[in-house]
Amino acid sequence: MSEFLSYFRQDRLPHIWCPGCGHGTVTGALVRAIDRLGLDKNKVCVVSGIGCSSRAVGYLDFDTLHTAHGRALAFATGIKMARPDLKVIVMTGDGDCTAIGGNHFIHAARRNIGITTIVMNNETYGMTSGQFSPMTPKGMLGTTAPYGNVERSFDLCELAKAAGATYVGRSTSYHVPLLIDLIEKALQNDGFSVVEAVTQCPTYLGRKNKLGDAVQLLNWIKDQAVNVKAAAVMPKEKLEGKFLIGELHNGPAPEYSAEYGELIARVQRSFENVKGGLWECASNSD
Amino acid sequence: MSEQKKVYFHTIREKWCKGCGICVAYCPKKVLELKDGKVVAARAEDCIGCHACELRCPDFAIEIHEASGERKHEAEHVDFALPPEAHHA
Numbered sequence: 001m002s003e004f005l006s007y008f009r010q011d012r013l014p015h016i017w018c019p020g021c022g023h024g025t026v027t028g029a030l031v032r033a034i035d036r037l038g039l040d041k042n043k044v045c046v047v048s049g050i051g052c053s054s055r056a057v058g059y060l061d062f063d064t065l066h067t068a069h070g071r072a073l074a075f076a077t078g079i080k081m082a083r084p085d086l087k088v089i090v091m092t093g094d095g096d097c098t099a100i101g102g103n104h105f106i107h108a109a110r111r112n113i114g115i116t117t118i119v120m121n122n123e124t125y126g127m128t129s130g131q132f133s134p135m136t137p138k139g140m141l142g143t144t145a146p147y148g149n150v151e152r153s154f155d156l157c158e159l160a161k162a163a164g165a166t167y168v169g170r171s172t173s174y175h176v177p178l179l180i181d182l183i184e185k186a187l188q189n190d191g192f193s194v195v196e197a198v199t200q201c202p203t204y205l206g207r208k209n210k211l212g213d214a215v216q217l218l219n220w221i222k223d224q225a226v227n228v229k230a231a232a233v234m235p236k237e238k239l240e241g242k243f244l245i246g247e248l249h250n251g252p253a254p255e256y257s258a259e260y261g262e263l264i265a266r267v268q269r270s271f272e273n274v275k276g277g278l279w280e281c282a283s284n285s286d
Numbered sequence: 287m288s289e290q291k292k293v294y295f296h297t298i299r300e301k302w303c304k305g306c307g308i309c310v311a312y313c314p315k316k317v318l319e320l321k322d323g324k325v326v327a328a329r330a331e332d333c334i335g336c337h338a339c340e341l342r343c344p345d346f347a348i349e350i351h352e353a354s355g356e357r358k359h360e361a362e363h364v365d366f367a368l369p370p371e372a373h374h375a
């Protein structure tokens with residue numbers, strides 16, 4: 001399947017991620033979804049912030065941008081506004097997206113700007129040696145939580161839905177076919193789409209919490225995941241301590257950059273009958 | 287008459303494999319094994335082509351192909367050991 005490899009900067013591989021890290025699986029799922037849709041390489045722009053997950057753009061052979069911590073969505077918003085014809089994808093981690101870039105995230109969702117955000121949630125800050133993040137479950141250990149994390153964690157999908165994202169889905173690095181389907185649908189959605197991919201971090205989260213190696217961590221994630229269709233017929237007490245996977249929200253709404261383009265066209269039209277046109281009016285105004 | 291069994295072969299990029307063992311653990315037919323920290327298709331004839339290993343491999347190191355067509359070994363033509371600077375000189 002050389003088509004699959006053609007989306008990578010092969011000279012940059014093997015990648016920097018630890019053995020057994022799930023970020024590679026998610027990157028592979030994104031490439032497979034793009035391959036399935038047959039998107040033009042030159043019409044895709046992938047943006048990332050800082051963190052383990054954000055290394056992904058260095059290996060992808062699209063137009064890519066590796067930006068400041070948490071600001072991937074801010075940069076992506078600029079790209080989408082300047083070039084609405086591009087397919088803008090943001091690859092971000094749980095710390096990058098919900099802590100440092102939390103505000104950018106909710107406002108990108110509120111505007112419903114046409115960006116596909118893939119959040120690789122490994123429930124820790126892997127790059128800086130395993131501090132707890134806003135997505136670390138309560139009670140888990142981290143280097144900054146040696147006696148257990150007392151903070152409650154975000155439900156990112158609920159947050160995105162409440163903030164106004166039009167497509168929200170969640171999968172894991174174990175449920176890869178579902179992840180590919182979700183990313184494919186998210187890419188087709190005209191608006192802000194969020195796909196949360198729960199991944200394993202064997203080096204920090206796994207080791208610190210004595211959860212075992214990559215395979216045991218994957219099984220641990222698998223046991224917690226419940227498909228949203230199955231959850232609909234399950235009693236509430238059985239769903240405690242579990243998270244839902246699958247398509248969680250799909251509610252199309254007008255897309256921001258298209259709306260903004262229409263506004264510009266409308267204002268320009270309103271100046272058509274004015275003497276001198278838009279340019280004259282603009283240069284004469286204070 | 288039973289259908290003829292499909293034959294699959296594995297393209298393994300050893301230089302990319304980090305030996306995490308995910309593919310070995312999730313292979314339903316126990317086709318794969320770790321040898322010196324790298325994956326090998328020990329019982330390739332048992333492979334049913336489910337792609338469970340290929341999809342979950344975090345290192346893009348394993349691919350399954352149906353052996354009907356021409357055998358492609360594109361991975362062997364690229365020297366992945368070369369440093370990236372060599373390609374941009």
